[in-house]
Amino acid sequence: xxxxxxxxxxxxxxxxxxxxxxxxxxxxxxxxxxxxxxxxxxxxxxxxxxxxxxxxxxxxxxxxxxxxxxxxxxxxxxxxxxxxxxxxxxxxxxxxxxxxxxxxxxxxxxxxxxxxxxxxxxxxxxxxxxxxxxxxxxxxxxxxxxxxxxxxxxxxxxxxxxxxxxxxxxxxxxxxxxxxxxxxxxxxxxxxxxxxxxxxxxxxxxxxxxxxxxxxxxxxxxxxxxxxxxxxxxxxxxxxxxxxxxxxxxxxxxxxxxxxxxxxxxxxxxxxxxxxxxxxxxxxxxxxxxxxxxxxxxxxxxxxxxxxxxxxxxxxxxxxxxxxxxxxxx
Numbered sequence: 001x002x003x004x005x006x007x008x009x010x011x012x013x014x015x016x017x018x019x020x021x022x023x024x025x026x027x028x029x030x031x032x033x034x035x036x037x038x039x040x041x042x043x044x045x046x047x048x049x050x051x052x053x054x055x056x057x058x059x060x061x062x063x064x065x066x067x068x069x070x071x072x073x074x075x076x077x078x079x080x081x082x083x084x085x086x087x088x089x090x091x092x093x094x095x096x097x098x099x100x101x102x103x104x105x106x107x108x109x110x111x112x113x114x115x116x117x118x119x120x121x122x123x124x125x126x127x128x129x130x131x132x133x134x135x136x137x138x139x140x141x142x143x144x145x146x147x148x149x150x151x152x153x154x155x156x157x158x159x160x161x162x163x164x165x166x167x168x169x170x171x172x173x174x175x176x177x178x179x180x181x182x183x184x185x186x187x188x189x190x191x192x193x194x195x196x197x198x199x200x201x202x203x204x205x206x207x208x209x210x211x212x213x214x215x216x217x218x219x220x221x222x223x224x225x226x227x228x229x230x231x232x233x234x235x236x237x238x239x240x241x242x243x244x245x246x247x248x249x250x251x252x253x254x255x256x257x258x259x260x261x262x263x264x265x266x267x268x269x270x271x272x273x274x275x276x277x278x279x280x281x282x283x284x285x286x287x288x289x290x291x292x293x294x295x296x297x298x299x300x301x302x303x304x305x306x307x308x309x310x311x312x313x314x315x316x317x318x319x320x321x322x323x324x325x326x327x328x329x330x
Contacts, residue, residue: 004076006040007069009033010048014066018056091120094283097128097139099146101225101245102270106298107143107291109248114290121283129195131155131273141284142273143291145245146194147317153273156288159295161244161302162309163203163264166255168235177258181205181212188237190228191218198316202325203240204265212262215326216240229255242267244295244302251301260306266314270295
């Protein structure tokens with residue numbers, strides 16, 4: 001027996017006053033209504049309705065069951081309406097997994113306008129680097145920088161810059177700005193360790209048909225991109241970093257480029273990731289459109305620093321290598 005349908009039939013019979021009227025309202029046959037309510041009474045072990053003088057009367061148990069059925073159906077309708085509203089209107093809570101660098105340098109400066117446009121949507125941010133992290137399973141949508149193994153997520157690449165050699169203007173004044181990648185060996189380097197444990201101490205470049213690979217010897221290694229950028233801005237070393245996440249530093253003049261005519265490779269993309277079917281949610285759609293628009297603007301802004309990298313996923317990521325790239329064999 002379909003208990004929920006039986007409750008609906010019982011409530012409709014009481015409200016309409018007869019089995020035949022309820023059947024017309026429900027667009028079913030009167031025997032179908034009679035049969036299901038009889039099955040409900042057998043299941044409950046009590047009589048809910050009594051027929052007297054061509055009228056239907058509620059028993060005491062029927063009256064109690066009616067009140068419960070009314071509450072249940074009302075709550076169910078409210079839930080269905082709320083779910084339908086979420087599909088058409090961005091509201092409620094949206095949990096966003098996001099890389100700290102993306103949040104701080106790319107997204108936060110634009111959040112005020114988004115909040116004004118979606119006043120009923122609460123954003124909850126969680127720190128996430130990769131889709132396979134346990135925290136990612138708690139999120140509705142991811143906005144991350146890095147090479148990703150999508151798994152159960154649908155990934156949409158929305159931006160990609162390039163790796164650029166940058167340092168503080170004071171550093172370049174004191175040590176000179178290199179004009180060739182081979183000159184990097186003479187500079188103090190602050191390298192980055194990506195979240196999965198690879199130290200980026202092998203820097204790859206191209207200029208037209210010319211290609212160059214430089215193994216650097218870092219004086220410091222950071223696993224946080226913002227700390228790495230702050231150390232470079234202090235004027236004691238240079239970094240090789242994804243320029244789209246460095247725009248606030250470059251535009252403010254705290255950091256400036258060297259080797260601008262060389263494209264630095266293996267800069268990972270910015271990806272918007274969401275679960276299958278999630279685009280039916282108005283909250284996911286509105287945030288996705290917002291993030292895509294922000295990065296379209298950032299891509300225009302970064303274009304003044306040179307063409308973006310177009311090379312594919314690096315082999316060290318594909319093979320799950322961990323360690324310093326200069327020590328990797330094969």
